[in-house]
Amino acid sequence: MWKETAISNAEWTGVRLRDLLLLAGVNPNDTRIKHVHLEGADTDLEGQCYGVSITFEKAMSPETIIAYSMNGTEIPRDHGAPLRCVVPGVVGARQVKWLKTIRLSDVESPSHWQQKDYRVFATSVELGDELDWKSIHSIQEYPIQSAFCIPPPGTKVERAEGTVDVAGYAWSGGGRGIIRVEVSGDGGKTWQNAELEQDENQDIDHMWAWTLFRASIKIPEGVNKMELVVKATDRAYNTQPETPAGIWNLRGLINNAWHRVEVEITD
Amino acid sequence: MWKETAISNAEWTGVRLRDLLLLAGVNPNDTRIKHVHLEGADTDLEGQCYGVSITFEKAMSPETIIAYSMNGTEIPRDHGAPLRCVVPGVVGARQVKWLKTIRLSDVESPSHWQQKDYRVFATSVELGDELDWKSIHSIQEYPIQSAFCIPPPGTKVERAEGTVDVAGYAWSGGGRGIIRVEVSGDGGKTWQNAELEQDENQDIDHMWAWTLFRASIKIPEGVNKMELVVKATDRAYNTQPETPAGIWNLRGLINNAWHRVEVEITD
Numbered sequence: 001m002w003k004e005t006a007i008s009n010a011e012w013t014g015v016r017l018r019d020l021l022l023l024a025g026v027n028p029n030d031t032r033i034k035h036v037h038l039e040g041a042d043t044d045l046e047g048q049c050y051g052v053s054i055t056f057e058k059a060m061s062p063e064t065i066i067a068y069s070m071n072g073t074e075i076p077r078d079h080g081a082p083l084r085c086v087v088p089g090v091v092g093a094r095q096v097k098w099l100k101t102i103r104l105s106d107v108e109s110p111s112h113w114q115q116k117d118y119r120v121f122a123t124s125v126e127l128g129d130e131l132d133w134k135s136i137h138s139i140q141e142y143p144i145q146s147a148f149c150i151p152p153p154g155t156k157v158e159r160a161e162g163t164v165d166v167a168g169y170a171w172s173g174g175g176r177g178i179i180r181v182e183v184s185g186d187g188g189k190t191w192q193n194a195e196l197e198q199d200e201n202q203d204i205d206h207m208w209a210w211t212l213f214r215a216s217i218k219i220p221e222g223v224n225k226m227e228l229v230v231k232a233t234d235r236a237y238n239t240q241p242e243t244p245a246g247i248w249n250l251r252g253l254i255n256n257a258w259h260r261v262e263v264e265i266t267d
Numbered sequence: 268m269w270k271e272t273a274i275s276n277a278e279w280t281g282v283r284l285r286d287l288l289l290l291a292g293v294n295p296n297d298t299r300i301k302h303v304h305l306e307g308a309d310t311d312l313e314g315q316c317y318g319v320s321i322t323f324e325k326a327m328s329p330e331t332i333i334a335y336s337m338n339g340t341e342i343p344r345d346h347g348a349p350l351r352c353v354v355p356g357v358v359g360a361r362q363v364k365w366l367k368t369i370r371l372s373d374v375e376s377p378s379h380w381q382q383k384d385y386r387v388f389a390t391s392v393e394l395g396d397e398l399d400w401k402s403i404h405s406i407q408e409y410p411i412q413s414a415f416c417i418p419p420p421g422t423k424v425e426r427a428e429g430t431v432d433v434a435g436y437a438w439s440g441g442g443r444g445i446i447r448v449e450v451s452g453d454g455g456k457t458w459q460n461a462e463l464e465q466d467e468n469q470d471i472d473h474m475w476a477w478t479l480f481r482a483s484i485k486i487p488e489g490v491n492k493m494e495l496v497v498k499a500t501d502r503a504y505n506t507q508p509e510t511p512a513g514i515w516n517l518r519g520l521i522n523n524a525w526h527r528v529e530v531e532i533t534d
Contacts, residue, residue, distance in 0.1 A: 055472060057472065120504060122447055122449060122458065122460055123449065123458050124449070124457070124458045124459055124460065136446070136447075137471070137502060140502070140503075141502070141503035141504075142503065142504065143503055143504045143505040143506065144505070173503050173504075174503055179403070179404045180389055180403075182389055182390065182391070188512075190391070191389065191390050191391045192391055193389055193391065204404070205322060205324065231513060235404060235407070235408070236407070236408035236409065236410055236440050236441055236505075237409065237521050237523075238410045238411070238503075239410065239508055239513065239514055240508075241506055241507075241508050241509060242508060242509050242510065242512070242513055243509070245455075245509070246455065246498060246506065246509055246525075247506055254504050256504075258513075
């Protein structure tokens, strides 16, 4: 159970996948090439290497790299040493660790992970239904999301403090920068803007790093608990759904509903 | 009041804005150029020409054109004859009609329409508050939206028909193709997938045209009215909010909440 923690932010150094492909003689205008398959050295119980694909367009974008360094030092083994593909704006599942093979194709990777994993069924599909995997799309870019890291659920705050200090992150796929994070102390009835902290080197159309937020929410008189809520807006004015009801799906993927945390106010 | 009708779909022919800029001697790698200002021949009451800007990156994208033809014939006057800028994936406000001037800049257009119109305030900003226009972002790409065109609200359907036939459109900004449209006949408690009709020449990452949908929703026994609801999902798994509560804003812009239409069932 990863909860809010299956996201991180690191500094990667490497060579552009584009430069590698051009050096290998790939014609960037070859319209037959639609996808780039990536395979790692790790295998499943049947000996199949982990494999997925990204679009040729994303592979040729300047931000997609084969990394050999993480946070200024060698990539740790758990993070994919010696080489890992880093595909900014795209979900982690496509950022293949222990990278071994790169292959061009007119179709998506035939691997289990591309074809039968990391795809989201409609709300109407239920346990026991026959699953038509071909009818649904592989996840590449994530939708907008945000979460509190501070305070954790169940925190007790003394009324005399006057405010509850909150902090967390927001992020959206495809490099779509976060333009606004709003927080609420009353379950979403009233809102205030949070203060944002963003990587100065990334513009609003190419914001691969997360946006950190912080705010102080006033403790209203007479309450014993507060339901903290956070929601974010990206530069394409995508927002998050209020509840998971409309995005519920069989495999529990991509729940980006408003994040809610309850805290107790003590005297 | 435009309601669901402020969107249309036409076939445009023209020259790439990129080709025009290159012919004029613009260096595509000049990092000082961030925005392209576009001005039309129409003026406001004070004599100012309508003007906005798009990013240099979008201006240099292959889909952005200066159109001289609409649906295979000369552009009608109301649609911007003789020349109109067409910027697929971006809101209509930036697709300047009666195009007169193109200018490169390191900043967005200083015009009223770029600086003080088509920007969305946070939910917490209310009538009478001092408005800090600099703090909010100009709308370029729209978020995902969908709407019923059939049936219109208040339609009476005979119970003997057995089903209510619905149809409409879905669309998302930035060329993000629609991967799913779901409809409900009971206000969003249960859902079914609609059948989609899409332009075969546009792939899921470059889908500038709208997606049409249709479905037949069964009339449940014993009901006298049905609340029809539609919601869509784009290829970045962006969805629509259930209600406008969380996206309400001072100027009423970009309400992309689930579209709801009530019909009466008659005997």
